[in-house]
Amino acid sequence: MTAFRARRTFHPVDIALFSAATWNPHRIHLDEQSARADGLPGIVVQSHFVPAALLAALDGDRDARGRLGIGDRPLRAISWRNRRPVLAGETVLYEASAEDDEPGSVTWRALVDGEVATDGRLGFDPGEPGGS
Amino acid sequence: MTGDAPGAVGHEVLRLWPSDLCRFLSATTGQAVHDPEAFPLTAAFAPFAHPVWAIGGAADHPDDGGSLDALPGLDHRSGAVMGLGQEIEVAAPPPNGAVLERRSQLTGDEPKTGSTGSFRLLTVRREVVADGRPIATQLERFAVRDRP
Numbered sequence: 001m002t003a004f005r006a007r008r009t010f011h012p013v014d015i016a017l018f019s020a021a022t023w024n025p026h027r028i029h030l031d032e033q034s035a036r037a038d039g040l041p042g043i044v045v046q047s048h049f050v051p052a053a054l055l056a057a058l059d060g061d062r063d064a065r066g067r068l069g070i071g072d073r074p075l076r077a078i079s080w081r082n083r084r085p086v087l088a089g090e091t092v093l094y095e096a097s098a099e100d101d102e103p104g105s106v107t108w109r110a111l112v113d114g115e116v117a118t119d120g121r122l123g124f125d126p127g128e129p130g131g132s
Numbered sequence: 133m134t135g136d137a138p139g140a141v142g143h144e145v146l147r148l149w150p151s152d153l154c155r156f157l158s159a160t161t162g163q164a165v166h167d168p169e170a171f172p173l174t175a176a177f178a179p180f181a182h183p184v185w186a187i188g189g190a191a192d193h194p195d196d197g198g199s200l201d202a203l204p205g206l207d208h209r210s211g212a213v214m215g216l217g218q219e220i221e222v223a224a225p226p227p228n229g230a231v232l233e234r235r236s237q238l239t240g241d242e243p244k245t246g247s248t249g250s251f252r253l254l255t256v257r258r259e260v261v262a263d264g265r266p267i268a269t270q271l272e273r274f275a276v277r278d279r280p
Contacts, residue, residue, distance in 0.1 A: 014159045021155035023146075026213075038212035039280040047215040049159065056160040081217040120217075 003067035004096040006057040010045045012088045018049045043088035050110050050118045051080055054094045068098045068106050073125040076104075080120025086112060096122070103127070142236040147229065206238060211252070211276035219271040226262030234260045244275075252276040 019029045027034035028044045035043050055075070058064060065071055086092060092110045099105040104126035109119035150169070157165040226232065240255030254274040260267040 008162075014162065017155045017159035021152050021159060023152075037279065039277075047218065052156075052160045056157075056162075060161075075222060077219075077221045079217070079219040082215060085214075 002095045002097050004058060004061065004064040004094070006054070006061070006094045007091055008053045008057065008094065009091040010049070010053075010086060010088055012043055015043060015045055015049065015088055018046055018052075022046070022048065040085060041087060045086040045088065045090075047080075047082055047118075050086055050092065051078055051108075051120065053092075054096070054108060054110065055122075057094065058096065064096075068096060070098075070104060070106065070124040073104065073127055075122060075124055077123035078120065080108075080118050082118055084112070084115065084117050086110070086117050092117065144234045144236075146232045146234060150229070206241075206254075212279050214275050214277070216253075216273040216275055218273075220268060221270075222268045223266045226265070226267050230262040232260055232262050232267070234258060239271075249277065 015029055019025065024046060028038055028040055029046055030043065032043050035041075055078075090112050092112055094108065094110055096106050096108040099107060104124040106122040106124070107119070108122060110117050150167075154165050154167075157163075236256055236258045238254065239257050240253065242253050244251055244253045252275070254276060256272050256274070258270040258272065260269075
């Protein structure tokens with residue numbers, strides 16, 4: 001069951017900020033012409049930005065963290081696969097679900113227009129649900 | 133492939149400036165963050181935010197002085213580089229102002245053919261320590277394709 005949903009539209013300014021913060025000067029994140037030269041249809045959201053925005057949204061949703069059974073427990077691992085680029089101006093729908101048979105394990109995906117752009121897993125410290 | 137790239141190790145030293153963390157938090161949260169110490173990150177997010185700042189996009193890409201560029205002998209500049217996926221294990225967030233060391237090692241470089249054509253699959257393992265303390269490890273996969 002999906003315990004968390006959130007939407008995020010990636011603005012070009014936020015993408016540029018993220019590049020600045022992570023010292024990532026690759027032009028496909030900053031300049032549309034350069035992105036097109038690499039065969040992309042537009043400015044691309046950084047791969048790390050997609051899960052970072054998920055975690056930021058999850059961070060502010062105590063109820064969802066409770067439903068996922070992770071409370072305030074620390075994140076220990078994160079993984080994902082990039083299925084298709086997320087482009088500047090696109091709106092991502094995040095969905096996250098707890099894995100019933102593995103405490104602290106959460107699967108997540110980011111969809112654009114119903115298509116999976118990124119999917120992966122979060123691993124939090126296992127423990128009693130709701131604990132911190 | 134040129135030079136001695138297989139098994140090549142890159143080593144970079146970075147400093148975690150509060151202003152960089154402000155930009156990271158502003159971008160990810162959509163809020164203007166001026167004081168990362170005052171921003172209420174929970175334990176669920178803080179261990180990710182800091183290592184991603186440290187190991188993150190930090191320039192995995194060609195022509196831009198990125199961390200792939202830090203791998204001696206790796207010839208990737210003529211192609212279009214795209215990240216395929218990540219596996220990150222985080223230990224603890226470093227304090228602001230910490231000196232970070234990031235070591236990158238090329239652990240794989242093999243030709244592949246997929247639905248979109250042929251490409252080189254690069255695998256890079258990175259380790260980040262702050263003031264000598266482990267912060268995170270990352271396994272990252274890239275596709276390098278000919279530019280259209």
